[in-house]
Amino acid sequence: MPFECHFTGKKTTFGKKRAWRGQRIVKGGFGLKATGISRRTFKPNLQKVTCVLTDEKGSSQTKKVLVSVHAIRSGLVVKAPKRKYTYTRAQKAED
Numbered sequence: 001m002p003f004e005c006h007f008t009g010k011k012t013t014f015g016k017k018r019a020w021r022g023q024r025i026v027k028g029g030f031g032l033k034a035t036g037i038s039r040r041t042f043k044p045n046l047q048k049v050t051c052v053l054t055d056e057k058g059s060s061q062t063k064k065v066l067v068s069v070h071a072i073r074s075g076l077v078v079k080a081p082k083r084k085y086t087y088t089r090a091q092k093a094e095d
Helices: 070-072 088-095
Strands: 013-021 033-042 046-054 061-067
Touching: 046 070, 061 070
Parallel strands: none
Antiparallel strands: 013 033, 046 061
16 A cells, blocks of 8 residues: 555655754855755655545445545545444344
8 A cells, every 4th residue: 555645645755854054144154054965755644544435336335545634624535434323123134
């Protein structure tokens, strides 16, 4: 499973971390110089959630997927019920 949001497509991005040295010109120095530049990663806030996924045909299934917190808060995710409280004896007899 890749480290990517199922709904929004957010994934790990890369950037640089810079270390600065020196005094600013405004404060009477010769300016700031970048003394160290190293690669780093920016990881999204992903959670493993059991949610209801629907197909193009209209059928739905519950599945565990990685989802960003932004997608959960915005309402893109329909969480699956943890228990079947609405499962009656009549429905059980039909199965």
